[in-house]
Amino acid sequence: MFYRTLIIPLIGLSSVLLVKAIAARRRRNPRRLPLPPGPKGLPLLGNLLDLPQIVPWEGYDKLCKEYGDMIYLKALGQGILVLGSRRRVVDLLDNRAVNYSDRVVLPMIKMMDFDWTFVSMPYGMRWRQHRRAFHQYLNNNAVPKYHPIMNEETKLFLQKIRSNPDQLFTDLQFLFGTTIMRTAYGFDDIRQNESLIHNAEKLVLELAKALVPGRFLVNYLPILRYVPSWFPGAGFKKHFKELAQLNVKTRCPPFQEAKRDVEDGRKGNHPSISFSLIDRLPEAGDPNRADLEAIASGVCAVAYMAGAETTVSSAMALVYILASYLEVQTKAQAEIDKVIGSDRLPLVSDRQDLPYVHAIVKEVGRWYSVVPLGVAHANTEDDEYDGYFIPKGTLIFQNNWAITHDPNIFDRPFEFIPERYLKDGKIDPSAPDPEIAAFGHGRRICPGRHFSNDALFLMAASLLATYNITAPKDDEGNVVPLKLEQRNPSIR
Numbered sequence: 001m002f003y004r005t006l007i008i009p010l011i012g013l014s015s016v017l018l019v020k021a022i023a024a025r026r027r028r029n030p031r032r033l034p035l036p037p038g039p040k041g042l043p044l045l046g047n048l049l050d051l052p053q054i055v056p057w058e059g060y061d062k063l064c065k066e067y068g069d070m071i072y073l074k075a076l077g078q079g080i081l082v083l084g085s086r087r088r089v090v091d092l093l094d095n096r097a098v099n100y101s102d103r104v105v106l107p108m109i110k111m112m113d114f115d116w117t118f119v120s121m122p123y124g125m126r127w128r129q130h131r132r133a134f135h136q137y138l139n140n141n142a143v144p145k146y147h148p149i150m151n152e153e154t155k156l157f158l159q160k161i162r163s164n165p166d167q168l169f170t171d172l173q174f175l176f177g178t179t180i181m182r183t184a185y186g187f188d189d190i191r192q193n194e195s196l197i198h199n200a201e202k203l204v205l206e207l208a209k210a211l212v213p214g215r216f217l218v219n220y221l222p223i224l225r226y227v228p229s230w231f232p233g234a235g236f237k238k239h240f241k242e243l244a245q246l247n248v249k250t251r252c253p254p255f256q257e258a259k260r261d262v263e264d265g266r267k268g269n270h271p272s273i274s275f276s277l278i279d280r281l282p283e284a285g286d287p288n289r290a291d292l293e294a295i296a297s298g299v300c301a302v303a304y305m306a307g308a309e310t311t312v313s314s315a316m317a318l319v320y321i322l323a324s325y326l327e328v329q330t331k332a333q334a335e336i337d338k339v340i341g342s343d344r345l346p347l348v349s350d351r352q353d354l355p356y357v358h359a360i361v362k363e364v365g366r367w368y369s370v371v372p373l374g375v376a377h378a379n380t381e382d383d384e385y386d387g388y389f390i391p392k393g394t395l396i397f398q399n400n401w402a403i404t405h406d407p408n409i410f411d412r413p414f415e416f417i418p419e420r421y422l423k424d425g426k427i428d429p430s431a432p433d434p435e436i437a438a439f440g441h442g443r444r445i446c447p448g449r450h451f452s453n454d455a456l457f458l459m460a461a462s463l464l465a466t467y468n469i470t471a472p473k474d475d476e477g478n479v480v481p482l483k484l485e486q487r488n489p490s491i492r
């Protein structure tokens with residue numbers, strides 16, 4: 001309905017933009033290289049109405065099968081490049097990372113007040129400052145500091161599901177939400193964490209919905225930001241405003257409280273990112289203080305906003321797999337019985353002695369794409385690649401789902417086969433790893449992956465050590481086949 005109401009003014013505006021764009025492109029592309037292949041769009045609207053909205057990663061994969069493993073689309077003047085194979089992703093996002101690590105700050109990011117997160121920051125000094133601070137506390141060597149928090153929360157989770165097994169999915173959400181919240185802020189107050197976790201979940205799901213290419217017109221015609229809220233079809237303004245308010249409510253108070261804790265000498269039981277960052281801030285009155293404080297606050301908040309929902313989605317897929325593939329579960333439990341026994345729970349440090357459980361966690365990351373189209377990169381400069389012209393500022397999606405389901409990389413990709421990572425009873429370092437795509441690419445690769453891998457492994461091994469996971473039964477005792485609730489909001 002929104003499309004229909006605004007279609008005529010949009011066409012007028014788009015014509016002006018189009019004429020300007022053509023003139024500029026002539027200057028920027030002197031060799032007149034073609035754009036990468038893709039479906040022919042409508043005049044002015046381009047491919048806006050072609051952008052797949054339902055299971056878009058499969059839609060883009062189909063287009064790639066038709067036009068080639070890299071397709072170019074245009075929506076109201078905004079170029080969109082979809083990289084559909086590992087080769088294209090490596091060539092551009094890894095090998096030309098200096099040019100391909102930017103983000104287009106879409107209008108709705110600002111409208112939802114999400115421009116504080118370095119996930120959406122343009123490539124540059126400010127992004128680098130945030131990323132460096134984040135990396136310092138969540139790199140591969142730093143993450144073990146948080147294992148005690150993971151252990152405590154995982155134990156609590158196991159107790160909770162004993163008393164109420166029907167709440168498994170809610171408890172999973174709480175497990176990762178609380179683990180990350182405690183890591184970021186050091187809070188132990190469960191009720192406080194609960195409301196923040198729910199808020200963060202809502203924000204992240206709404207953000208992911210809004211990022212699906214073509215879903216919100218304002219992303220392609222920024223001028224729509226200024227349409228009055230009462231204008232028919234402008235309901236998105238109210239929606240984004242409410243989310244912006246929720247964003248402030250979720251992001252600011254925890255950091256302020258962590259600051260008060262540090263000022264009052266209260267130190268949590270375990271190391272937390274906020275404690276270290278706040279402790280190192282220069283004295284009040286220092287000209288750099290405000291800036292460094294904003295970075296510290298952003299780094300803590302992004303950990304739970306970017307980390308909780310993603311890890312929970314993977315964990316849910318893992319539980320679904322264990323209940324659906326009983327032979328996988330039995331094999332994993334036999335391994336745990338043999339290596340750990342029944343006197344204690346597994347630890348992250350047991351991972352190399354539990355290669356089958358490790359392989360299950362890897363295979364979940366491949367089989368179930370949490371971020372199937374990645375987070376769009378952008379190129380800062382015009383580029384020529386493989387005989388094509390790629391204009392600067394192109395939104396570049398990576399079809400991570402297609403890569404982790406490419407039969408040339410992963411044999412029988414739609415089957416769940418942990419054995420594909422094993423050789424002689426150990427993880428085979430030469431086997432292709434889902435991390436070639438699951439966590440993104442190049443300089444923007446997910447910096448929370450070490451944390452997520454450890455927390456997921458611990459949850460999987462502990463759950464397997466303690467329980468049998470089965471699909472629910474109906475009143476007549478028949479197994480009800482599980483449906484993996486696709487949490488990725490790109491499905492309507």
Ligand code: HEM
Pocket residue numbers: 118119120131134138180302303304306307308310311314370371374375376377438439440441442443444445446447448449451452
């Ligand atoms: C299963 C779990 C996870 C998955 C599948 C995942 C996936 C991703 C993907 C695909 C990206 C985009 C990378 C790119 O632009 O190429 C990303 C970025 C990011 N992730 Fe994760 N992630 C997970 C867990 C986490 C956790 C636990 C944290 C924090 C503790 C986290 C923090 C971030 C941040 C801060 C970025 C932005 C990086 C940047 O733009 O420089 N993620 N993640």
